[in-house]
Amino acid sequence: MYNSRIRGVLVEGNKSYxxxxxxxxxxxxxxxxxxxxxxxxxVSIAMIIFGLWAMYTTVSIGIGTWGVNNNVAWGFGIINFxxxxxxxxxxxxxSIFLLILRQKWRTSINRAAEAMTVVAVICAxxxxxxxxxxxxxxxxxxxxxxxxxxxxDNFNSPLFWDVVAISTYLMASAVFxxxxxxxDFATIREKTTSKVKKAVYGALSFGWVGTARGWxxxxxxxxxxxxxAAPLVVSVHSIVAMDFATSVIPGWHTTIFPPYFVVGAIFxxxxxxxxxxxxxxxVFKYQEYVxxxxxxAIARILTFISLIMATAYSTEFFVAWYSGAEYEMFTFMKxxxxxxxxxxxxxxxxxxxxxxxxxxxxxxxxxITIVFIISIFINIGMWFERYVIVVTSLSKDFLPSSxxxxxxxxxxxxxxxGTLGIFIFGVLLFFRYIPMxxxxxxxxxNKETSxxxxxxxx
Amino acid sequence: MTMMSKTNIIGVYDDPDVxxxxxxxxxxxxxxxxxxxxxxxxxxxxxxxxxxxRIPYMTFMYGVFGVLITYAFLYWTSVISYPLKFGGKPxxxxxxxxxxxxxxxxxxxxxxxxxxFIRQKLGPGKKVVMIxxxxxxxxxxxxxxxxxDMTAEEAGKIxxxxxxxxxxxxxxxxxxEGYITEEND
Numbered sequence: 001m002y003n004s005r006i007r008g009v010l011v012e013g014n015k016s017y018x019x020x021x022x023x024x025x026x027x028x029x030x031x032x033x034x035x036x037x038x039x040x041x042x043v044s045i046a047m048i049i050f051g052l053w054a055m056y057t058t059v060s061i062g063i064g065t066w067g068v069n070n071n072v073a074w075g076f077g078i079i080n081f082x083x084x085x086x087x088x089x090x091x092x093x094x095s096i097f098l099l100i101l102r103q104k105w106r107t108s109i110n111r112a113a114e115a116m117t118v119v120a121v122i123c124a125x126x127x128x129x130x131x132x133x134x135x136x137x138x139x140x141x142x143x144x145x146x147x148x149x150x151x152x153d154n155f156n157s158p159l160f161w162d163v164v165a166i167s168t169y170l171m172a173s174a175v176f177x178x179x180x181x182x183x184d185f186a187t188i189r190e191k192t193t194s195k196v197k198k199a200v201y202g203a204l205s206f207g208w209v210g211t212a213r214g215w216x217x218x219x220x221x222x223x224x225x226x227x228x229a230a231p232l233v234v235s236v237h238s239i240v241a242m243d244f245a246t247s248v249i250p251g252w253h254t255t256i257f258p259p260y261f262v263v264g265a266i267f268x269x270x271x272x273x274x275x276x277x278x279x280x281x282x283v284f285k286y287q288e289y290v291x292x293x294x295x296x297a298i299a300r301i302l303t304f305i306s307l308i309m310a311t312a313y314s315t316e317f318f319v320a321w322y323s324g325a326e327y328e329m330f331t332f333m334k335x336x337x338x339x340x341x342x343x344x345x346x347x348x349x350x351x352x353x354x355x356x357x358x359x360x361x362x363x364x365x366x367x368i369t370i371v372f373i374i375s376i377f378i379n380i381g382m383w384f385e386r387y388v389i390v391v392t393s394l395s396k397d398f399l400p401s402s403x404x405x406x407x408x409x410x411x412x413x414x415x416x417x418g419t420l421g422i423f424i425f426g427v428l429l430f431f432r433y434i435p436m437x438x439x440x441x442x443x444x445x446n447k448e449t450s451x452x453x454x455x456x457x458x
Numbered sequence: 459m460t461m462m463s464k465t466n467i468i469g470v471y472d473d474p475d476v477x478x479x480x481x482x483x484x485x486x487x488x489x490x491x492x493x494x495x496x497x498x499x500x501x502x503x504x505x506x507x508x509x510x511x512r513i514p515y516m517t518f519m520y521g522v523f524g525v526l527i528t529y530a531f532l533y534w535t536s537v538i539s540y541p542l543k544f545g546g547k548p549x550x551x552x553x554x555x556x557x558x559x560x561x562x563x564x565x566x567x568x569x570x571x572x573x574x575f576i577r578q579k580l581g582p583g584k585k586v587v588m589i590x591x592x593x594x595x596x597x598x599x600x601x602x603x604x605x606x607d608m609t610a611e612e613a614g615k616i617x618x619x620x621x622x623x624x625x626x627x628x629x630x631x632x633x634x635e636g637y638i639t640e641e642n643d
Contacts, residue, residue, distance in 0.1 A: 017596030207584030
């Protein structure tokens with residue numbers, strides 16, 4: 001049982017159930033979204049158009065428009081793919097791990113985290129498709145009945161595992177997200193006065209009325225899907241890691257890769273959640289729902305994960321030295337710590353292992369501006385981690401005569417900017433049309449955890 | 459004879475704990491509760507009403523089905539349909555486990571999701587019939603069906619019990635067409 005006298009209240013301001021409905025639905029009921037929303041959506045559309053130009057160039061001319069070469073065959077495409085997938089781990093990590101652990105503070109954040117997940121995974125999925133070069137042959141990856149034998153996919157290939165894992169992940173997180181929204185759509189349906197909204201949200205609510213039996217099935221189904229998706233969080237990024245680890249490239253061919261990637265993904269996911277929630281609570285005045293206590297909890301988790309990241313980095317070095325593998329040692333010492341990509345390496349170390357350690361200080365954890373800046377650093381640091389992994393190992397492998405450098409071309413950068421645009425666009429639509437906080441879940445914990453005058457916790 | 463439309467006696471509450479004690483009282487006095495509506499799930503309500511669901515067993519069965527069907531497909535494609543050796547691995551390879559793992563989750567998740575909608579009879583375009591619209595906002599509702607051979611006295615007794623259990627409003631409402639008919643006992 002949650003004891004609010006010890007742990008503090010989760011929702012501030014003694015909200016009544018009706019007030020929660022009013023507060024959460026306020027941005028949806030506004031006749032027009034605020035001016036900044038229009039500006040932001042305009043910017044995001046401009047970014048998407050830039051990205052679409054680059055995607056068109058890639059498809060019509062070919063991969064030659066990218067900065068990749070025979071040696072560094074994986075450039076921005078894979079870096080950004082892994083980065084987006086990492087961010088996409090936030091939703092599931094948040095909702096599902098914390099759901100299974102019965103952490104009640106997740107309720108005001110999970111909806112936004114899940115929305116982020118779905119959009120981020122869609123962004124991620126674009127990169128491998130474009131990276132194929134001949135995107136019109138993308139369906140070859142599906143095991144369909146064909147006239148070539150039928151010749152099937154290689155079911156032992158990590159690249160095929162990737163396709164299965166990521167499409168499953170997208171489906172599972174979208175399904176979980178949608179189930180959670182059904183009761184909230186019903187709330188909007190009954191509350192709104194607009195006929196159009198009533199029809200649209202009515203259809204989206206699937207006719208939900210909220211009977212006791214319905215709630216029991218709802219909760220059970222959500223718990224089952226959550227329980228199934230929890231191992232998926234671990235497996236998706238493990239499989240992404242196997243794309244690297246099952247090769248024989250120095251710096252990739254290590255057994256630490258799967259756990260190291262999973263932790264990194266949760267790290268970047270939580271970092272992005274922090275960035276997003278700080279914006280949401282400020283802009284939509286949700287400070288009473290996403291309290292400083294919530295941000296503090298995320299910051300504490302990040303401190304811990306940052307330590308795991310630091311351990312993973314040091315372990316890699318230790319193994320490179322202890323194994324006596326000279327190519328490994330070269331990659332780490334001559335091509336990461338020093339050498340051409342030293343800036344990327346040290347940015348990664350600083351942003352991921354050092355800066356988040358500032359969260360040990362309570363003064364920093366409670367200063368929202370600094371927390372916001374640190375969360376941005378984490379996002380940058382995690383991007384550089386993928387850069388370091390992908391580029392350094394490929395650029396200088398076993399044979400010096402085939403060494404090559406990599407610089408991203410405009411087209412590659414434009415595709416990245418385009419996906420950032422898709423992400424911002426998706427999040428803005430979410431702000432406008434979907435309740436940002438799970439209304440029914442907040443109501444469910446409200447009395448127990450947030451009424452300061454209740455005599456329940458004795 | 460004209461069609462008899464059903465009537466429901468409904469008690470409206472504004473607190474989950476009052477609702478739970480009201481359900482207990484109504485049940486103790488031997489009245490059959492038709493439905494309980496609330497804006498969020500309340501575990502005590504499930505317990506008091508004695509509600510159970512078999513969804514977890516179904517999910518388990520779906521998982522088993524997922525493993526079997528995926529393995530059958532992998533075995534058939536790799537060993538029977540087009541046996542092709544590569545990487546020195548056996549045709550029936552241990553690394554199938556990864557696809558098996560992911561596809562089990564995939565199939566079980568999707569089928570559980572569908573089961574929820576089918577069992578709950580939810581779907582896009584379903585006609586919404588709410589007896590008390592405030593129950594998706596901040597009200598908790600108990601409904602009791604008023605039998606056509608119920609005397610006014612008996613109905614009054616039910617209303618009194620609902621009222622005494624802490625209802626903020628007790629009323630009679632004609633049952634709208636298409637009202638959910640699920641049983642609660």
